[in-house]
Amino acid sequence: MALNFHTLRPAKGAKRSPKRVGRGNASGKGTTAGRGGKGQTARTGGRNRLKLLGMRHLMLQTPKLRGFQSHHAKLPTVGLAQIDKAYKNGDSVTPYSLAKKGLVPAGSGRVKVLGGKLKKKLSVKGCIVSEPAKEAITAAGGTVGA
Numbered sequence: 001m002a003l004n005f006h007t008l009r010p011a012k013g014a015k016r017s018p019k020r021v022g023r024g025n026a027s028g029k030g031t032t033a034g035r036g037g038k039g040q041t042a043r044t045g046g047r048n049r050l051k052l053l054g055m056r057h058l059m060l061q062t063p064k065l066r067g068f069q070s071h072h073a074k075l076p077t078v079g080l081a082q083i084d085k086a087y088k089n090g091d092s093v094t095p096y097s098l099a100k101k102g103l104v105p106a107g108s109g110r111v112k113v114l115g116g117k118l119k120k121k122l123s124v125k126g127c128i129v130s131e132p133a134k135e136a137i138t139a140a141g142g143t144v145g146a
Contacts, residue, residue: 076104080116080133089120095127118142 021033032042040046078098086101087093093113099106113124115132121141129137129144137144 075110075112075128076108077112077114078103079114080118080136082116083113083122084116084118084120087120087122089122091120091122093122093124093127098127 019029019034020027021029024030035042082103083093083098086103091097095104095109095111098104098111099108104111110128111126112128112130113133114130115136118136118140122137123143123145124137125145134144
């Protein structure tokens with residue numbers, strides 16, 4: 001059989017007749033017509049705003065996940081080895097200069113400097129510096145400031 005406009009038919013089972021409710025008890029969907037008991041839920045436009053109120057409602061509604069997820073984003077980190085490659089001796093390391101050199105994302109604001117090996121004398125300003133990194137910077141003759 002050729003496929004033409006007058007021979008097109010929906011797939012078998014694709015078209016279903018709607019459920020006929022409220023046509024007497026013998027139909028199987030009489031009396032309450034599948035709407036359950038009395039009250040707001042049985043009416044058209046019902047079932048809206050029928051929620052628990054108060055704190056318990058919030059607790060039940062929030063998705064429960066394992067573990068802990070902080071609302072605060074993690075600071076971008078950069079190691080001293082990366083700084084050692086990118087900067088010259090006597091340079092000043094700031095979050096802005098780190099972003100300019102592409103070591104941290106631009107506009108990140110605060111940056112954390114982690115430990116590693118440092119051979120150059122650098123001054124680190126405006127960054128959060130870990131203890132091992134602070135020791136390495138001072139050992140190389142650099143300074144860590146606010």
